[in-house]
Every structure is written in structure tokens, then in C-alpha cells.
Amino acid sequence: MGRPREPAAGAQQDPENGSRRPTHDPRQGLLPGREPRRPRRAGASRARPPERGKVSRSPASPVPKAGFARLGLGPAVLRAVADAGYRAPRPIQERTIPAVLRGRDVLGLARTGTGKTAAFALPILDRLTERRAPGPRALVLAPTRELAAQIAGEFRTLARGTGLRTATVFGGVPERPQIAALRGQPDVVVACPGRLLDLLGRRLVRLERIETLVLDEADHMFDMGFLPDVRRILAALPARRQNLLFSATMPREIRALADRMLRGPLVVDLTRGGRLETIEHAIVPVEERAKRTALDRLLAEPGFASAIVFTRTKHRARRLAHQLSEAGRRAVALQGNMSQSARGRAMRGFRDRTYEILVATDIAARGIDVPGVSHVINFDMPGTPEAYTHRIGRTGRSGCDGKAYTLATRDDSEMVARVERRLGTPIPRLRTEGAGPGRDRSGPALRSRPRGSRSRGAGKARRSRW
Missing domain, CATH: 3.40.50.300 (P-loop containing nucleotide triphosphate hydrolases)
Structure with missing residues (x-):
């Protein structure tokens, strides 16, 4: 999927037959009706650059921001980031967080273990701290209970000190505590589709205030047959909302869902190439x-x-x-x-x-x-x-x-x-004694990493025919 062309300044997105995707003003990067982000303080002005050939040594010269601060996150979230031990943003975070903060739809493709959860959790929490309102205002859909619990845990860690609350909704456990948490109007709901649809059908959860929807591990949603449930949930959400879709792979069915769901998204694809660097x-x-x-x-x-x-x-x-x-x-x-x-x-x-x-x-x-x-x-x-x-x-x-x-x-x-x-690359073969099958050519141990290996492997390793 190629990167879509940026809309011209001031242009309105075509609603395309009543699509539920949000529009945004590229000049401000805001969802309709949102207040501008952090206006410049009264009296503040841009520093004048030094004259050519001179070096400015004024103590008032601006200091370049580093780490997560340069992505535009506010003080409350930055404190939580520091407390969580995060030092520098990962590539998927650096590429997507500024766009999410501006209210833009995002399609993020990255392998597992690359920091995708923080890539959407941090900007969502930052935007929720700017304007308080009854929730839930952000909905994250995950394919498994374990992943939903993990995402909710990271939201809670990154929301420490902000007063924002996260609730989980998934099956396999009693529903009463989940219903009680939903009645408390949490800011973020992390859910699996099955239990959420059940509560939605019984009018025990309200989704009309959702401003941001996240589909995490969207390809696994398809693998597990959840796409029909996801479409039913989408129909219950407000038409004007931000949509974030994260996936490690992009099968045809997920590409079709992204095309219907996302409006002018920023596409960040970090999956290209076959090398698994670590x-x-x-x-x-x-x-x-x-x-x-x-x-x-x-x-x-x-x-x-x-x-x-x-x-x-x-x-x-x-x-x-x-x-x-x-x-x-x-x-x-x-x-x-x-x-x-x-x-x-x-x-x-x-x-x-x-x-x-x-x-x-x-x-x-x-x-x-x-x-x-x-x-x-x-x-x-x-x-x-x-x-x-x-x-x-x-x-x-x-x-x-x-x-x-x-x-x-x-x-x-x-x-x-x-x-x-x-x-896009052969996988090295590793032969362990007594494992078979077939005859092997004698030779040095194979390095089982495309860019070079640190280890000779397990046992006595030899080249294999297949």
C-alpha cells in the first residue's frame, strides 16, 4: 500500500457516502470542534537566529527538545513516560505519535515487539488530558483476553498522575465488575469484540462518546473470525471519530477494512524487508x-x-x-x-x-x-x-x-x-545430532541470522540439505 497524497490546505475530505471517518484541517491538524493545542504563552516570541558568521551565546536561546518531548506530548504524560522508564521513542512511536496528536487517522504496520502499544496509548492519553469529559472516549479492540489485559496495563502505567481511568471488557471472567467499571464512565475501554457486543446488545455500554478507535493486531482479528463483529461495533460508533489501525501483517481482508475505515491516513510501514534484526x-x-x-x-x-x-x-x-x-x-x-x-x-x-x-x-x-x-x-x-x-x-x-x-x-x-x-531470504538450517532426517554434508556451523550470528547454535550444528 503506497502512502496517500496529503490533502491541500483547507480542503475538505469527501464523506464518501456517509463514511464514519473524521475530517481534519491540515493547517491545524484538529478534529472538528476541538480547541487548538497549547497556544504560545503571552509575551513569548520566536528566537531571532544569529547573524551569519556569529555564534549566539545568549542563555535565552531555545534548547532543542529531546526524547519523547520533541513529539509534542504534554507535561503530564511526559512525567508518566519518565516514571515508566522510557527514554527514547521507538521508530513506530516517532513516526505515528505526532500525527495521532493532530487527530489524523493512522495505519501502522510493524512487527511485534516494536512499541506499537505506546504509539497509540501516549497520544490518546495526552489528548484526553487536554479536555476532560464523561467517558468512554477511547475504545481499543484487541483479539485476545491476554492482549487486552496487557494493553490496559500499559494504559494505566502511562496514565499515572493524570487521573484518567481505563476499564477492560472481555469474556472468561465475571461480567459484573466490568459493568460496574463501565458505569463509572472510564476514559478508555480496552475490549475483546465478543463481550463488548454482548454488553452493547443489552445496553450496558455506551459508545456514542467515542472519539478515537484503535484496532490492535488487526490481522489476528481476521484470523480469529472477528471481522464481522468488528463491523457491527463500527456501526455503533459515532461517524466523526479518529481511527487507528495497527497490524504486523497486511492480508487482503485487512487492507479492504483499512480502505473503508480510514480517511486520508498516515501510513507507516516498518515491515518491509525480510531481516529480523534482533x-x-x-x-x-x-x-x-x-x-x-x-x-x-x-x-x-x-x-x-x-x-x-x-x-x-x-x-x-x-x-x-x-x-x-x-x-x-x-x-x-x-x-x-x-x-x-x-x-x-x-x-x-x-x-x-x-x-x-x-x-x-x-x-x-x-x-x-x-x-x-x-x-x-x-x-x-x-x-x-x-x-x-x-x-x-x-x-x-x-x-x-x-x-x-x-x-x-x-x-x-x-x-x-x-x-x-x-x-525474502533463506532461513539457515541447524542440524542437531540424533534429530535426522537424511544425510548431511559436513561443514562449519551455520550462522542463523541473515546479517550474521553471534552463536554457533545448539549442540553440533552442520549444514542440512533442505
């Missing part, structure tokens, strides 16, 4: 019966701290977690048949290192941010190239390095080829 990843050719042996070798390699191991089925996740626990590993399963409280305990235990291994189905592959995960191991090959990207994105987050290995049988060769085409 992730050392490799394919491990293996016989099905030897997967467990290969897994043990990978978990025993130097530098292991914690791992997410992905399986294809819920039953396999439960069984593998039990087997690893019986072998003395601190492992726990995370899969869809678990109650929300059990899933919450598993995630908390993995975050605080009570467990060192999380054995999960794809429910945990999108958006979950656990710092310090050193390894991701695909015990079963992902079902799509996009799932591969999302799974291995659980490591190498926030600029840290990580390793990702995929145990692939001969039956997986077609999917391996599809993933390589999607990445």
Missing part, C-alpha cells in the same frame, strides 16, 4: 519421533533463560508441558481450554520466572509482551508465514537479542518454502 532464527530438520530430543538440546544450549514453545494443538501443549515438568523443568501450559484465572496464573508465573518455559498454542503468539524471553521454539511448524513472524516475535523484543528455532519435518517443507518467500 532475532537469530533457524530451521531444525527433524524426524517427528525425534522432536523431543531436539527440544531438550535446544533448551540446554548456553544463554538459555526462558522460552516459549509453540505447539499445534491444545492437547499437545498440555502433554508437552507435563513431560517437561516431569523431567525437572519449570514448565506451564497456556491454551484455550484453560479458564481465564488459570491462564492469568500461567502468564504471571512466566513473567515472574516461577516458570522458565511456557508451552503455548497460537493464543499467546500475538501481542503478548514478556521481557527477557531468550528462546522461541516452534515444536510444530506454524500454519502460515504470518504466524511464523508473530511466533518468533516473542523473542528479540525492545531491541534485545533472541533466538528462534523451528522443528520441521519433511512434511513441513512446503510451509518452510512459503515462509522463506514471505521473508
Whole structure:
């Protein structure tokens, strides 16, 4: 998708048959009816530049803003940013925050672990602090309960000291506390589509005050069949609102949704190119019966701290977690048949290192941010190239390095080829002794990172034929 042309100053956007997208004045960057942002203080004037050939040493010379301050965020949010330990904006934040502050629609494409949540949370909170009003005024839709809880937690962290409140709405837990929170008119609601539609149908949530809508992990919404629910929610929102859509991939269906939903958006695409700069990843050719042996070798390699191991089925996740626990590993399963409280305990235990291994189905592959995960191991090959990207994105987050290995049988060769085409580069093969399949050519250890590797891999690594 190419970047759309900027509208001319003063031009009005065509409503296109009653579309619910907001218009904005490019000269001011404001939603209709909003007050201008932070007018210059009385008596303040622009500093006069020094004459050519002279150096100005006046103490009154303006000091260039640094870090998040240069993005236009206000003092209250900047204090919360500093308290949260954020020092410098990530690329997705630097590219999108100023546009969101101006009220513009944004389509943000970036791989997982790149700071997408703060990219929309910070400007939303900043705008909510400027003009107080009954809520909810911002709605964030997420595909999974775990991701919704994580997003709400980040909103609360970044809203400390502002008085802004966030409520969560998702299934699997009692609805009464959520209904009570909604009656308190929170400023931000983070929701999964199913529970939100249920409460909307019973008139227990009001959405007519929503000013900003965020669809996070929009591609996963489609994967899980949520797009019809999303469209029903869109129909219940005010026509004049800001829309922000964030996704790690852009399948055809999400592109069509973006075209209908966004008006003259800023498009920021940081997904181009196949290099995964902070992730050392490799394919491990293996016989099905030897997967467990290969897994043990990978978990025993130097530098292991914690791992997410992905399986294809819920039953396999439960069984593998039990087997690893019986072998003395601190492992726990995370899969869809678990109650929300059990899933919450598993995630908390993995975050605080009570467990060192999380054995999960794809429910945990999108958006979950656990710092310090050193390894991701695909015990079963992902079902799509996009799932591969999302799974291995659980490591190498926030600029840290990580390793990702995929145990692939001969039956997986077609999917391996599809993933390589999607990445635009071959994935190195890593051979572990006793894993098979087939004969291997002897040779030096492969470096499993497109730009060069730091590690020789697990066990004795050799070149593989496929």
C-alpha cells in the first residue's frame, strides 16, 4: 500500500457516502470542534537566529527538545513516560505519535515487539488530558483476553498522575465488575469484540462518546473470525471519530477494512524487508519421533533463560508441558481450554520466572509482551508465514537479542518454502545430532541470522540439505 497524497490546505475530505471517518484541517491538524493545542504563552516570541558568521551565546536561546518531548506530548504524560522508564521513542512511536496528536487517522504496520502499544496509548492519553469529559472516549479492540489485559496495563502505567481511568471488557471472567467499571464512565475501554457486543446488545455500554478507535493486531482479528463483529461495533460508533489501525501483517481482508475505515491516513510501514534484526532464527530438520530430543538440546544450549514453545494443538501443549515438568523443568501450559484465572496464573508465573518455559498454542503468539524471553521454539511448524513472524516475535523484543528455532519435518517443507518467500531470504538450517532426517554434508556451523550470528547454535550444528 503506497502512502496517500496529503490533502491541500483547507480542503475538505469527501464523506464518501456517509463514511464514519473524521475530517481534519491540515493547517491545524484538529478534529472538528476541538480547541487548538497549547497556544504560545503571552509575551513569548520566536528566537531571532544569529547573524551569519556569529555564534549566539545568549542563555535565552531555545534548547532543542529531546526524547519523547520533541513529539509534542504534554507535561503530564511526559512525567508518566519518565516514571515508566522510557527514554527514547521507538521508530513506530516517532513516526505515528505526532500525527495521532493532530487527530489524523493512522495505519501502522510493524512487527511485534516494536512499541506499537505506546504509539497509540501516549497520544490518546495526552489528548484526553487536554479536555476532560464523561467517558468512554477511547475504545481499543484487541483479539485476545491476554492482549487486552496487557494493553490496559500499559494504559494505566502511562496514565499515572493524570487521573484518567481505563476499564477492560472481555469474556472468561465475571461480567459484573466490568459493568460496574463501565458505569463509572472510564476514559478508555480496552475490549475483546465478543463481550463488548454482548454488553452493547443489552445496553450496558455506551459508545456514542467515542472519539478515537484503535484496532490492535488487526490481522489476528481476521484470523480469529472477528471481522464481522468488528463491523457491527463500527456501526455503533459515532461517524466523526479518529481511527487507528495497527497490524504486523497486511492480508487482503485487512487492507479492504483499512480502505473503508480510514480517511486520508498516515501510513507507516516498518515491515518491509525480510531481516529480523534482533532475532537469530533457524530451521531444525527433524524426524517427528525425534522432536523431543531436539527440544531438550535446544533448551540446554548456553544463554538459555526462558522460552516459549509453540505447539499445534491444545492437547499437545498440555502433554508437552507435563513431560517437561516431569523431567525437572519449570514448565506451564497456556491454551484455550484453560479458564481465564488459570491462564492469568500461567502468564504471571512466566513473567515472574516461577516458570522458565511456557508451552503455548497460537493464543499467546500475538501481542503478548514478556521481557527477557531468550528462546522461541516452534515444536510444530506454524500454519502460515504470518504466524511464523508473530511466533518468533516473542523473542528479540525492545531491541534485545533472541533466538528462534523451528522443528520441521519433511512434511513441513512446503510451509518452510512459503515462509522463506514471505521473508525474502533463506532461513539457515541447524542440524542437531540424533534429530535426522537424511544425510548431511559436513561443514562449519551455520550462522542463523541473515546479517550474521553471534552463536554457533545448539549442540553440533552442520549444514542440512533442505
